[in-house]
Amino acid sequence: MHFRKLIEGVTGPVRSAAAAVTERLTNTVGGFKEHRFRRVATVGLAAAILTGSGGAAAWAISNTEAPAETEQAAAEQTQETTEEATAAAPAPAETPAEAPATEEATTEAAPEPVVEEKPAEPAAPAGPVDIDVADIDDEQEANAVTIIETGKELGFDENGWAVALATAMQEAKLYNAASEAVPESFEYTDSEVTYSDHDSVGLFQQRTSMGWGTVEELMDPATSASKFYNTLKDVDGWEDMSIASAAQAVQVSAYPDYYAQWEGLAWDIIDAYQSAS
Incomplete structure (x- = not known):
């Protein structure tokens, strides 16, 4: 103004x-x-x-x-x-589009590879029970164990085992003895003990001529014992008999009283087996 x-x-x-x-x-x-x-x-x-x-x-x-x-x-x-500064300025970076939300994994984690368990291999059959009994040697002990285990497989209890053990001790002193009267019997045993009572062979001195079986069968300890047990089973009331009487009922021996002397040893063998099993 x-x-x-x-x-x-x-x-x-x-x-x-x-x-x-x-x-x-x-x-x-x-x-x-x-x-x-x-x-x-x-x-x-x-x-x-x-x-x-x-x-x-x-x-x-x-x-x-x-x-x-x-x-x-x-x-x-x-x-x-x-205007110049605007023209010279770099174009603003485009705002990156919002990345879509990562979908939650719907696939479950890969399962651990399944390792197929191999079926358990059958246990190796247990070896013979090693017992230690006074007054008998290793050969006799091994044969005694075979007699007991054969009786177990056939369903016999300790009384049946005692009858069989006393019988085998009286007949062959628990040796798988061959007979000079039956030369074939030597083919099936390593025992040095032999007997010459007719055609009697093996642990129970069973005779082929009396229908007990073949020489090969009678010289096999397990087979010979099974023949004894099966015959004992057919004796009525053997469970109530004394060991000597039951043994005599099977063997029909000329000396029936001799079986009784081995009862104590039979029970010693059974006790040793039970302890070692």
Whole structure:
């Protein structure tokens, strides 16, 4: 506002003079160029008057218009700088699309490989029970164990075992004895003990001629014992008999009382077997 008043004070007389001149020119110029001529004349006159108006007018105009031009130039420069910076700036990176949520694994963890267990191999048959009994040797002990285990397999209890043991002790002293009367019997035994009572062979001195079986069968300790047990089973009431009486019922010996002397040894053998089993 201060600058505007200053300019009006300086240029007021000039504008009045310019208006008078313009009116004259307008009156003398007619036709279709009246308005255009009026504008040109006014501008030209004003420019002439302002040029000669002195330092005061020039100073007033420059101080009122220069700041505006400076501000406009600065604004244009700022705009150009902004546009250049915008053009030079790298394009903003696109926001990556949100990764789809990972689906929960529906597949169960692979099961541990199944190791097929091999079927248990059948246990090796237990070896013969090793017993230690006074007054008999290893060969006799081994034959005694065979007699007991054969009786167990056939379902006999300890009483049956005692009858069989006392019988074998009386007949062959628990040796698998061959007979010189039966040469074939030597083929089936390693025992050095032999007997010569007719055709009697083996642990129970059974005779082939009496229908007990073949020489090979009678020289096999287990087979020979099974033949004794099966015959004992057919004796009515043997369980209530004494060991000597039961043995005699099977063997039909000429010396029935001799079996009784071996009862104590039979029970010693059974006790040793039970302890070692």
